Amino acid sequence: MSGEVIIKTERLSHTYSAGTPFERTAIRGVSFEARHGEYVGIIGHTGSGKSTFIQHLNGLLKPEAGRVLLDGADINESKDARRRARFRVGLVFQFPEYQLFEETVYKDIAFGPRNMGLGADETEARVREAARFVALPEDMLEKSPFELSGGYRRRAAVAGVIAMRPEVLILDEPTAGLDPRGRDGLLENIDAYNAERGATVIIVTHSMEEVARRADRIAVFEDGELVMNGAPADIFREGERLQKMGLGLPKAARIAERLRALGVPLGRDIFTIDAIRDGLIAIKNGGGGNAS
Ligand SMILES: Nc1ncnc2c1ncn2[C@@H]1O[C@H](COP(=O)(O)OP(=O)(O)O)[C@@H](O)[C@H]1O
Ligand SMILES: [Mg+2]
Structure with a gap:
């Protein structure tokens, strides 16, 4: 299950368009940590800062204040540190299938490993392994991403991140728009990656059901702040408080x-x-x- 802390934020804040009339503080003073192998669910109303928060964890967004530590080292210390963090912390965006752009699924999944500078053999091993994790049949690898159904396109996009073998896998509402079968399948794939690789999983979701069963811990965002953080049982005991935030049990x-x-x-x-x-x-x- 869970070991040492792998990723941690200290009083993280971020303001978009600072100094303009569109200024908007999206997260404020967020201190958070996740352990090796831990499965964390992040929930919160739309606009509560979830996506902004997770984009800090692999250096995609830079904090306005506060730090992001990976194994105790600040990922924003240097360009090189940020680059390394991007390979170790894999981020799957919302609707990631819109970012498939290569002519074959294989090439799309291989994009990350190639970018890491891995050779053809290692890249191929990574692609096949990632495809297996997301239950993508081999014969789909040579197809165009646009020939796949929505569910398989989503899996291919997730495989592209898994192919980098991230120690921390972060997914932003990965099941949004999938039918129940596609949803359950993808969640099982993520469970397998968590269990077999001992990877940390951080999953943003709207669905309490999705995290109730599998998360070790649930973090709740409200209005840019991390307001609750604990075992599912402790979070769900506060039904009234969740309801006030527009979140259901x-x-x-x-x-x-x-x-x-x-x-x-x-x-x-x-x-x-x-x-x-x-x-x-x-x-x-x-x-x-x-x-x-
Ligand atoms: N690129 C952006 N520019 C300006 N404001 C943004 C941007 N992205 C998000 N915001 C604002 O920041 C707040 C938090 O958004 P977000 O992190 O996307 O929340 P969530 O993922 O919980 O829905 C919202 O008020 C949103 O409108
Ligand atoms: Mg979001």
């Missing part, structure tokens, strides 16, 4: 709440359907629902 957590209101002695830390089932079975067997 996972469906299963709401069902559990309803059942508790009806007198079913289910515990408070239940926010997946599986946990409801286990709780109900325990109650039926006379063990009680672990109510608290």
Whole structure:
């Protein structure tokens, strides 16, 4: 699971168009850290600063104040440090398939490894490995990205980042616009990368369901600030506070709440359907629902 801190921000702030009438402070004083192998979900209302924040983690945006540390070293210390950070911290943008531009899927996935200066053999190994991680069939590699369905185009774009074998994989709303099958498939691919490579995953999402089950930790942004940061159980216990931010609880957590209101002695830390089932079975067997 989780080890030492790999990436960390210290009081990070960013203002767009500073000094113009369009000035807008997007994030303010964000201190955050993620550990090796950790799976972190980032949630927050539209405009709360999530995308701005994550673009600092690989040096794409420069902080107006504060620092980004990768293994304790400031990634903005030099051009070289920023370049190295970009290979170690892989960022998948929102709707990344719009950035596919090569004539074949293979070339698109190979773009990152080539850019890293890897030779043809190593690049090919990386491309095939990345394609396997995202369950992209081999025969699609020689197709044009535009021949693929939306779901596979998304996978190809994710593979392009995975091919750099980032130690930290960051994805900005990776499932937006995918159908349920495409969504679940992609989330499983990301889980596999996290588990098999021991990579840190930071995933921005609108869906509580997506992170309830798999995240070690959830970070909540509101109006440019990191306002909550903890284990899913601790975050979901604050249903009212989340609701005030325009964020809902996972469906299963709401069902559990309803059942508790009806007198079913289910515990408070239940926010997946599986946990409801286990709780109900325990109650039926006379063990009680672990109510608290
Ligand atoms: N390139 C930009 N120029 C000016 N303002 C921006 C830019 N990108 C984002 N913003 C503003 O910064 C705030 C945070 O945006 P963003 O980081 O995209 O939030 P989120 O990803 O949570 O929706 C919003 O008010 C948004 O309008
Ligand atoms: Mg965003």
